[in-house]
Amino acid sequence: MIRTLVSRLDPRGDRSGAGGNRPPGGVPREHTALPGSFPALTDPSPPPAWARLRRVARSPSYGPKAKVRLISCRPTDPAAKAFEHLRGHLLRSLPGNRMARIAVISPTPDCGSTFAAANLALSLSRISAFRTLLLDLNLPDPGLARAFDIKGTGPLEEMLTGARAPERHLFRIGETLALGLNDRPVKDASALMQGDEMWGVLDGIQNTLAPDITLIDLPPLLRDDTTRLVLPMVDGVLLVADGARTTSRQIAECERRLCDRAPLLGVVLNRAADVPSG
Amino acid sequence: MTALHTARHLLTSLRRRRFALVAIALVVTAFVLQGPKLAVIFAACALLLIDPNRPTIHTAEQMDRELGLRPVVSIPHFASPAEKLRTDRLHRFVRVASITALLVFFADWLLPFL
Numbered sequence: 001m002i003r004t005l006v007s008r009l010d011p012r013g014d015r016s017g018a019g020g021n022r023p024p025g026g027v028p029r030e031h032t033a034l035p036g037s038f039p040a041l042t043d044p045s046p047p048p049a050w051a052r053l054r055r056v057a058r059s060p061s062y063g064p065k066a067k068v069r070l071i072s073c074r075p076t077d078p079a080a081k082a083f084e085h086l087r088g089h090l091l092r093s094l095p096g097n098r099m100a101r102i103a104v105i106s107p108t109p110d111c112g113s114t115f116a117a118a119n120l121a122l123s124l125s126r127i128s129a130f131r132t133l134l135l136d137l138n139l140p141d142p143g144l145a146r147a148f149d150i151k152g153t154g155p156l157e158e159m160l161t162g163a164r165a166p167e168r169h170l171f172r173i174g175e176t177l178a179l180g181l182n183d184r185p186v187k188d189a190s191a192l193m194q195g196d197e198m199w200g201v202l203d204g205i206q207n208t209l210a211p212d213i214t215l216i217d218l219p220p221l222l223r224d225d226t227t228r229l230v231l232p233m234v235d236g237v238l239l240v241a242d243g244a245r246t247t248s249r250q251i252a253e254c255e256r257r258l259c260d261r262a263p264l265l266g267v268v269l270n271r272a273a274d275v276p277s278g
Numbered sequence: 279m280t281a282l283h284t285a286r287h288l289l290t291s292l293r294r295r296r297f298a299l300v301a302i303a304l305v306v307t308a309f310v311l312q313g314p315k316l317a318v319i320f321a322a323c324a325l326l327l328i329d330p331n332r333p334t335i336h337t338a339e340q341m342d343r344e345l346g347l348r349p350v351v352s353i354p355h356f357a358s359p360a361e362k363l364r365t366d367r368l369h370r371f372v373r374v375a376s377i378t379a380l381l382v383f384f385a386d387w388l389l390p391f392l
Contacts, residue, residue, distance in 0.1 A: 086350055251341070252345060255345075267347055268351055273354075274338055
């Protein structure tokens with residue numbers, strides 16, 4: 001499998017230095033592209049393919065029909081601060097290249113990986129000129145379309161097999177967030193995810209759209225062994241644990257399976273009994 | 279002799295048909311286990327079902343202590359409007375069911391007062 005990330009290395013190199021590529025505090029400011037700040041690393045003019053993506057008319061709602069809590073739509077929500085902190089941590093932890101591909105996974109189903117991926121993508125999309133692509137690769141049990149309360153997204157399988165052009169399936173919310181949603185489960189998801197064809201399509205999407213970060217919602221790590229097998233295809237992993245159902249043994253097992261396959265960028269404790277940190 | 283025999287037979291049969299109220303039988307109107315005992319047993323069973331020996335990670339400090347791993351963020355639980363609606367309905371159902379169950383369990387105590 002050909003990785004395009006290596007060829008898309010940041011021309012300015014290391015972002016971790018105190019040089020001036022980073023704003024004070026290390027966290028990018030929202031809706032601003034200050035000279036020398038992290039978002040300025042992004043090409044301010046999006047590629048034509050990105051601009052051609054159809055833009056949905058309505059923004060993700062936080063109404064009674066929302067299946068998960070889209071906290072990022074409500075900046076006053078106390079938990080929105082947690083996602084701002086997570087966004088800052090993720091931007092600091094990104095590998096030294098652009099177009100990073102980050103997987104959001106949980107040990108078992110219903111731990112909140114879809115919730116975390118959706119809200120993190122919305123939080124990242126608030127940074128101007130920082131393009132975020134969110135893909136629902138939890139093919140056996142897709143949930144992002146329900147999370148955003150967007151219907152009729154179509155089967156993602158057609159795009160992943162090359163039967164449908166990505167420009168026809170992907171769409172944008174606002175200027176900086178593109179979504180690849182799926183409204184039906186894929187029967188033979190394991191074979192599709194382990195094949196070169198799907199990752200070739202994803203490499204092509206990253207080449208043409210040039211997102212600064214691609215968030216991928218993957219199946220639970222302890223339930224689907226396919227997730228472990230595709231981990232080398234991502235640059236980092238965010239592990240989402242559920243404070244109401246995840247045990248320490250499950251987290252330890254996830255760490256063991258991640259070992260030498262993908263760097264663990266951080267653990268998110270969802271439904272925690274304590275107050276949000278940061 | 280025959281008359282005497284008949285008379286004795288008649289007397290015996292009459293005696294047999296004679297009914298007398300010896301004592302009022304107790305009618306079981308409640309469970310063998312009375313209300314409080316049954317409630318305690320139900321509560322114990324519920325506790326066993328709720329906590330089936332799963333040491334879940336509830337807080338960041340607990341994760342740090344048990345795994346040496348500090349979570350980046352802790353997201354507190356907030357219910358979405360849909361979840362809130364479902365929870366309210368569930369709470370209402372549990373409340374009504376609990377009151378009904380209590381009334382049934384303590385019916386034998388409450389009936390004399392009604």
